[in-house]
Amino acid sequence: xxxxxxxxxxxxxxxxxxxxxxxxxxxxxxxxxxxxxxxxxxxxxxxxxxxxxxxxxxxxxxxxxxxxxxxxxxxxxxxxxxxxxxxxxxxxxxxxxxxxxxxxxxxxxxxxxxxxxxxxxxxxxxxxxxxxxxxxxxxxxxxxxxxxxxxxxxxxxxxxxxxxxxxxxxxxxxxxxxxxxxxxxxxxxxxxxxxxxxxxxxxxxxxxxxxxxxxxxxxxxxxxxxxxxxxxxxxxxxxxxxxxxxxxxxxxxxxxxxxxxxxxxxxxxxxxxxxxxxxxxxxxxxxxxxxxxxxxxxxxxxxxxxxxxxxxxxxxxxxxxxxxxxxxxxxxxxxxxxxxxxxxxxxxxxxxxxxxxxxxxxxxxxxxxxxxxxxxxxxxxxxxxxxxxxxxxxxxxxxxxxxxxxxxxxxxxxxxxxxxxxxxxxxxxxxxxxxxxxxxxxxxxxxxxxxxxxxxxxxxxxxxxxxxxxxxxxxxxxxxxxxxxxxxxxxxxxxxxxxxxxxxxxxxxxxxxxxxxxxxxxxxxxxxxxxxxxxxxxxxxxxxxxxxxxxxxxxxxxxxxxxxxxxxxxxxxxxxxxxxxxxxxxxxxxxxxxxxxxxxxxxxxxxxxxxxxxxxxxxxxxxxxxxx
Amino acid sequence: xxxxxxxxxxxxxxxxxxxxxxxxxxxxxxxxxxxxxxxxxxxxxxxxxxxxxxxxxxxxxxxxxxxxxxxxxxxxxxxxxxxxxxxxxxxxxxxxxxxxxxxxxxxxxxxxxxxxxxxxxxxxxxxxxxxxxxxxxxxxxxxxxxxxxxxxxxxxxxxxxxx
Numbered sequence: 001x002x003x004x005x006x007x008x009x010x011x012x013x014x015x016x017x018x019x020x021x022x023x024x025x026x027x028x029x030x031x032x033x034x035x036x037x038x039x040x041x042x043x044x045x046x047x048x049x050x051x052x053x054x055x056x057x058x059x060x061x062x063x064x065x066x067x068x069x070x071x072x073x074x075x076x077x078x079x080x081x082x083x084x085x086x087x088x089x090x091x092x093x094x095x096x097x098x099x100x101x102x103x104x105x106x107x108x109x110x111x112x113x114x115x116x117x118x119x120x121x122x123x124x125x126x127x128x129x130x131x132x133x134x135x136x137x138x139x140x141x142x143x144x145x146x147x148x149x150x151x152x153x154x155x156x157x158x159x160x161x162x163x164x165x166x167x168x169x170x171x172x173x174x175x176x177x178x179x180x181x182x183x184x185x186x187x188x189x190x191x192x193x194x195x196x197x198x199x200x201x202x203x204x205x206x207x208x209x210x211x212x213x214x215x216x217x218x219x220x221x222x223x224x225x226x227x228x229x230x231x232x233x234x235x236x237x238x239x240x241x242x243x244x245x246x247x248x249x250x251x252x253x254x255x256x257x258x259x260x261x262x263x264x265x266x267x268x269x270x271x272x273x274x275x276x277x278x279x280x281x282x283x284x285x286x287x288x289x290x291x292x293x294x295x296x297x298x299x300x301x302x303x304x305x306x307x308x309x310x311x312x313x314x315x316x317x318x319x320x321x322x323x324x325x326x327x328x329x330x331x332x333x334x335x336x337x338x339x340x341x342x343x344x345x346x347x348x349x350x351x352x353x354x355x356x357x358x359x360x361x362x363x364x365x366x367x368x369x370x371x372x373x374x375x376x377x378x379x380x381x382x383x384x385x386x387x388x389x390x391x392x393x394x395x396x397x398x399x400x401x402x403x404x405x406x407x408x409x410x411x412x413x414x415x416x417x418x419x420x421x422x423x424x425x426x427x428x429x430x431x432x433x434x435x436x437x438x439x440x441x442x443x444x445x446x447x448x449x450x451x452x453x454x455x456x457x458x459x460x461x462x463x464x465x466x467x468x469x470x471x472x473x474x475x476x477x478x479x480x481x482x483x484x485x486x487x488x489x490x491x492x493x494x495x496x497x498x499x500x501x502x503x504x505x506x507x508x509x510x511x512x513x514x515x516x517x518x519x520x521x522x523x524x525x526x527x528x529x530x531x532x533x534x535x536x537x538x539x540x541x542x543x544x545x546x547x548x549x550x551x552x553x554x555x556x557x558x559x560x561x562x563x564x565x566x567x568x569x570x571x572x573x574x575x576x577x578x579x580x581x582x583x584x585x586x587x588x589x590x591x592x593x594x595x596x597x598x599x600x601x602x603x604x605x606x607x608x609x610x611x612x613x614x615x616x617x618x619x620x621x622x623x624x625x626x627x628x
Numbered sequence: 629x630x631x632x633x634x635x636x637x638x639x640x641x642x643x644x645x646x647x648x649x650x651x652x653x654x655x656x657x658x659x660x661x662x663x664x665x666x667x668x669x670x671x672x673x674x675x676x677x678x679x680x681x682x683x684x685x686x687x688x689x690x691x692x693x694x695x696x697x698x699x700x701x702x703x704x705x706x707x708x709x710x711x712x713x714x715x716x717x718x719x720x721x722x723x724x725x726x727x728x729x730x731x732x733x734x735x736x737x738x739x740x741x742x743x744x745x746x747x748x749x750x751x752x753x754x755x756x757x758x759x760x761x762x763x764x765x766x767x768x769x770x771x772x773x774x775x776x777x778x779x780x781x782x783x784x785x786x787x788x789x790x791x
Contacts, residue, residue, distance in 0.1 A: 327660030
């Protein structure tokens, strides 16, 4: 685009595209496309796996059959957050929230709701049903405490249509920066806002940009880390799938500030939907002249290219990621020099995470004070979490910093299934730790999480109940880091393996209390000496579980018992003679022939032969098998 | 000893596609990863022959190409068979003799674990517990589970897919 006026003109023209969907912002207006209904179907990875593509096809087919093609527009959006109830479909202007719909429900929804205005109550998310009708999804427990900043467009716009992004003030922040602000103004705004890196480390974003701006070079680069590799994390994927343009816009702003004209997004190849939408977004932005030469007629050039990751977790580390973009083995190297001084191809480079970028256009448009009004003293704004594990509402949530774990799990997450008790929450993935119930009411922010032995991480939040064994969880993460250690430095390559061996000793019941000391010593050594964050933090899941659940480790080591009943080698199976009817089901199915007994008389398990596979327990109809 | 695998069977069309793709990346900085990714899309894996073509065309030394190709989990240097056989070597299966099943398969297919038969039909690997301990020992052919196996069953199952 040649000028900001041109963008404004486009925005005026396309504004009506989405006005029908803004009920929650009090601006719902008739759509300029003449449609009476907009049907938004989630096309994020979660809902796509549960069949949203087939739903869209069926919707279009039925809409045609009912002769209402002109009245209804079907839009495929990004993630709405409530993945557990997918596929999700929202009908505007009412904002009717349909959940867990199947293809078979579609004909009724079309003929009843879209053709005749009668909501199909049996398919509506039950939390939105009230005594006197329906309430907005924003009133439900899952959404009530959320505040969508980074996710503001996810689930609301069609990510494959740049006009819908422009209708939501898209590229206005870039226009404002290029026309009205100096690079120093932007940095001041970011510093004042208190925005810290959302990839986990929490480094102030304005400070990072300032460092790169201050280094003179003939060429600089702006990079985006979308190599989200923590098991159980999908925040960045959801932003890219639901609102790809926000990342492009923020990267262009960064380019203007530090003086770079080339950007790279390093995104996992395992995220095919995100990759496709990014490709579409880049092509559309180039076509509109929002990427490319002389943006808004200001003489500023900026373009973005994609680089696909190839399945190496270590590439989430910044120096490894940049090495990988260069087309080499993704091995980290020591810092300093930091990328802001010598990054990609030895040129000053800034690397920010997807969610960090997603906050920036809003900060520019609404101001630093607005952003700083959310959150805690040192952690401003909101944070997106991927809520998973033993919790009812598995999904994507964005909450103000300072929300407590209890609010996240009990209110937003809808509590723990089957009436079980909360035991721990794991944040920060393989670099983080487990938070125990003692810290259920601590406000979540960067500094509090570090203080209790975990870390913010990129935002995976896995809830565990009383059936989870903390030694086993620590082992799970260690196995992951052993697999993913790149092998360049010894403390990580050998340290993680030795650590895992010690943990195996514990879960096999062969450890002594001295092994706990050894673990702590080895962990301290790795923290000091490993080359990059992967190795330095690899022991965190172990240390935090030892710190918060020491009793459980002691039970494994001293009593040779696994209180949660997970570690196989510490379990014994036996048969309760009172309950056993002698039906022989267990004996017939035992793979080790460890169960003997006469028909119609109580059976017995030979502990020496028993493999502890649990088959007998699952086959017994009388609950006679006891596992201790 | 070199791993047994399918001999390289690249076609002229594939090679033309590869050369065209490499050309399109000419002069681009850090193009090796995208080139390897697209080469794998063309061939299904990255045999040494393909790596050599890439090296010749781009001037990037073989040791660097091989280094990158082996670093990332996404790149496959061996093709997978049409029928992927995995044998559970979890504890329950192992005690019930899955080790013998694994050996028998190697004997029948004339390949080791991790290899692929030269006709591209079968590849063999060991896996962790598939959660079907009640059927031990268990193996899977693609997504189909075979349980309560004895070594004598193996030839019959393989013949079924060979028919």
